Amino acid sequence: MEYALQTFNLDKTFKGKKVLSNISMNVPRGSIYGLVGRNGAGKTTLMRVVSGLVSPNNGGYKLLNSDDFKESHKRVGILIEKPGVYGNLTALQNIEYFQRLYCNFEKEISKEISKEILEMVELDWRDKTKVKNFSLGMKQRLGIAIALIGNPDFLILDEPINGLDPKGVYEIRKLLLKLNEEKGVTILISSHILSELFKLATNYGIIENGRLIEELTKEQLEEKCRKCIKIKIDKEDINKAIKVIETKLNITDYDVLPDNIFRIFNDNDIAKINIELAKEDIRIYSLSYNGEEIEEYFMEKVEGEK
Template identity: 50%
Template structure:
């Protein structure tokens, strides 16, 4: 079996004179939670629609479970569950009735999976309550339950936490972690709430103006967003010598503008400033710094805009 659930190769979609998706080559590993990041109109939803068969590519190809085209690709889409542009719910029905309606629409045999699926999303006790009386978080969890009908191996979720209150966001986050860790489901999640993706994703793809500008793992992102102490002193050479000898570390980087990034002692910055001062150095700038996903994304997009 391949290590990858999805691979796209130069996948493109053009609407009139606009390239909504432009030569995107991305890969999603089996067992991962892939955070798909981009501004509104960047191409996230269009690419998801291509993968799920709701739109057809202008150019390029993709593999889903190693299947590339024709009836094989259509058949393998039964192994995915999706929420695109919000879950389709029947407000006058109960949770069980909603799942039964979608089970029949999908042609899934047997009713046995309905209660099991509701238990997974913690909606098994809603009884005769109609969906119109559900909270937004409950509706999102019911949408996930619908996507989970048929035991999919791959979930594709477009903005599943959009509009939720903080408690609802936490509920969905923990549920997605459970689906990934306990049930082994690979997840592609598109969201503009980057701080939440940073708590969830194992891998990232960043799309801008239809182009995939970067793919990286959570480990790689954390290294790029590493905490450090920003230091500017009157004598750079002396400062590096003091850091190497008195702090006994080479975990620093000299920047082109003459400042230092010290990646050690981020939890004890006072010790660093005292040693530098005691060595007779004048500290002009000194502050702990580091990027979160949102800052990193902003810098990356800014670089693309200016490039």
């Protein structure tokens, strides 16, 4: 598999506090990779490191399967935290300024490219409105437009839907899907709003306390969140419960989550399961049918890291 980004045991420490710990991440080429984590989990720091804005203390990374660090960064578009735009300029003037900046003011810019980029993000290049009067969603689209200067193969977007109203979220989602499907742009996008990422991402990485605790595809996430019987038992009884489930009930399609929770899939008899566990004096704290929400799965994963 070809990757747009690979990180190798990345560590980062600020003021004696480790904020990234041993992160090895793989972003497949052509994917939309959702980096999921609570506020303060390390998402922005990780994105700053792989964007070349911050140096890691240990480890390394590779962009677009290239060993040429400088050239590979030229093929990456970045929007970290919020757009750095000029409020007293129009959208077109902002794009033209950043084109000149990226060219080191050494050559003439292309007005046609500026217009094309703005049309791509559905902003009117003829609009004379100053950016300071834009809605938050329009500013975010302008920020993405600036990141698209140079026709990048890989976009790194930090919380681009944070604070947007439903219309703004929809517009950003539609834009990113268009870039991915029509232009083939790989996108790394961070968010703590997992329900929105689920409508967009093809791959996921879950980060907590500076550690990447799981990577999975959308299909794998759907599989983990499918309907099941969920059982919470005493920690001391986990091995006994596994033996009952596998030998007495002949169940193989199950898993064990943090916090001593079993999930048993397929169509099983919940009463029979309860009876067989009780026969072995296994202490059951809860037992229920469950069609797990994505947010629940995420919380179970991160709570298990405490």
